[in-house]
Amino acid sequence: xxNFFKNKKVVVTGAGGFIGSHLTERLLxxxxxxxxxxxxxxxxxxxxxxxxxxYHDNLAIVSGDIRDPFQINELLDEADTxxxxxxxxxxxxxxxxxxxxxxxxxxxTLNILEAAKSRKLRRVIVTSTSEVYGTAIKTPMSEKHxxxxxxxxxxxxxxxxxxxxxxxxxxxxxxTIVRPFNTFGPRQSARAVIPTIIQQALSCKTIKLGDxxxxxxxxxxxxxxxxxxxxxxNGITGETYNLATGKGVRIGEILETVARILKIxxxxxxxxxxxxxxxxxxxxxxGDASKAAKELDWQPKVKFExxxxxxxxxxxxxxKQSSKNYQFKV
Numbered sequence: 001x002x003n004f005f006k007n008k009k010v011v012v013t014g015a016g017g018f019i020g021s022h023l024t025e026r027l028l029x030x031x032x033x034x035x036x037x038x039x040x041x042x043x044x045x046x047x048x049x050x051x052x053x054x055y056h057d058n059l060a061i062v063s064g065d066i067r068d069p070f071q072i073n074e075l076l077d078e079a080d081t082x083x084x085x086x087x088x089x090x091x092x093x094x095x096x097x098x099x100x101x102x103x104x105x106x107x108x109t110l111n112i113l114e115a116a117k118s119r120k121l122r123r124v125i126v127t128s129t130s131e132v133y134g135t136a137i138k139t140p141m142s143e144k145h146x147x148x149x150x151x152x153x154x155x156x157x158x159x160x161x162x163x164x165x166x167x168x169x170x171x172x173x174x175x176t177i178v179r180p181f182n183t184f185g186p187r188q189s190a191r192a193v194i195p196t197i198i199q200q201a202l203s204c205k206t207i208k209l210g211d212x213x214x215x216x217x218x219x220x221x222x223x224x225x226x227x228x229x230x231x232x233x234n235g236i237t238g239e240t241y242n243l244a245t246g247k248g249v250r251i252g253e254i255l256e257t258v259a260r261i262l263k264i265x266x267x268x269x270x271x272x273x274x275x276x277x278x279x280x281x282x283x284x285x286x287g288d289a290s291k292a293a294k295e296l297d298w299q300p301k302v303k304f305e306x307x308x309x310x311x312x313x314x315x316x317x318x319x320k321q322s323s324k325n326y327q328f329k330v
Contacts, residue, residue, distance in 0.1 A: 004233050006031035009078055013037040013066055013112065014085035014127075016047020018188045019180075023083060023225045024049065028058055030229070036061045037075060037086065048187045066108035073115040081232050083125045084112045087157075090191050091131070094153035095277075105156035106163065113167045113175065121174060123232050126164040128179040128240065129157050130217070130285045139248070140217075140288035143179070143240045150282055161240070168238035176235030178228055181244040181287045185221030185307060186314035193251060194218070194308070198315050201258050201266060208269045212252035215284045217244045220307035223300040230296040244287025245300045257308050 010027055014020040015036030027034050038046050040063040049061060064071045066086040076082060088094070088104045109126060116124045133141050134148025149155035167173040184194045193209075193216075200207045219227075227243035235241065255268060292298045302310075 002030055002229075004030070005081075005229075007033065008080040009033045009035070011035045011037060011075060011079045011082045012085065013083070013108075014039075014087060015061070016045075016049050017085065018048065018185075019127075019183055019221060019224060019228075020083075020085045021048035021187060022185075022221050023085070023228055024059070026225050026229065028056070031058070033058045034060070035075065035079070037066070038063055039066075039086070040064050066111065067103055069111045069114065072108075072111040076112075076115045076119055076121070079119070079121060081123045081125070082112060082116065082121060083127075083228055083232065084109065085127045087127065089129075089153070090189075091151050091153045092191075094151055094156070098152040101152055101156040102159070105153075106159045109160040109163055113164060113173060116175075117167065117171050117173050123235065124164075124173060124175045125228060125232055125235070126160065126175055126177050127228075128161050128177050129154070130179060130181040130242070130244070130287060131282060132158045132161060132179070133282075133285065135282050136284040136286065139284060139286040140244070140246050141242070141286060142288040143242055143291060165238060165240075172237070174237045176231050176237065177240040178231045178235075179240055179242050179287075180224045180227065181217040181219055181242065181285060183219050183221050183224040185311050188221075188311075194254060194311065195315075197254055197258055198308075198312055201262055201264065202312075202315060204266075206269050207255060207266055209251065209255075211281065212255070212268060213250065213283065214281065215248040215250050215286065217247060217286045218249055218304055218307070219243055219245060219300055220302035220304075220310070223302055226301075227292065227296070227298050230292070230298040234296045236295065239291075239295070241292040241296060241298075242287045242289045243292060243298070243300075244289040245304070246286065246288060247304070248284065248286040249304060254308075257305055258312070261305070261309055261312060 016038035
């Protein structure tokens, strides 16, 4: 087992969410002492950290708000590594609540960077998104591809990325930016396309969707998590790394794959409300992860269909789990 994180104090923001909860579990497996920062709510609900009751001596769960600089300053005390995942991530909602995305995604990142600046942290991992690239000018898209803000969400993440880069340059803050392409797997929010398709396929014969033409580069969540781990171990300050497979999948192909695995026939039903505004829709995202392969020693291992099978299995067993958690949003 990798002993790099054994007994190290690690902070994960957004730890109750989809990727954050998987990352938290993996860090615990590696022997880290994890402080899991989750968004405060009146129910004391810790998101997906509730799912398997993974509480043990190496896990401390802290509730709060990434927008509060005083709490974030205290949160980073004695930390070796910080994985910053806390964010508002739903693209459709960003059309309606632009300021909240800036306050959370940009100012939240500022709070992490400012707290890190005055401490001797070994590494700060800032989570970006492939959405910052917008529709592909050239594929596969390397880290040098132009950034295009085609939604308020992507604008907030571009701003956060540039702020992180500026802290690396101006203050030598040990920041590394990780840019995952479309992650999928167990626990993903129902707002995402793969859970939407699977959930409907298991319950009815008609799948309600928006546009079937967009192309995405899908990473299974365990591969994305390993990318974060490798970036914390091997990442270079001020550098950005794509986590991608280099293979594009049309939304329509997801339908075909799910139908083949479940051995059922169903037809798509188009709903206008599910479509993005035309100039905001990102039609093609296929990533080039050769830099991560070379500098991080990272490569995806889970094939797309294998990942879909694992995700379907999780959904089929969801009633046996705490199904209320499935509504949790990062």
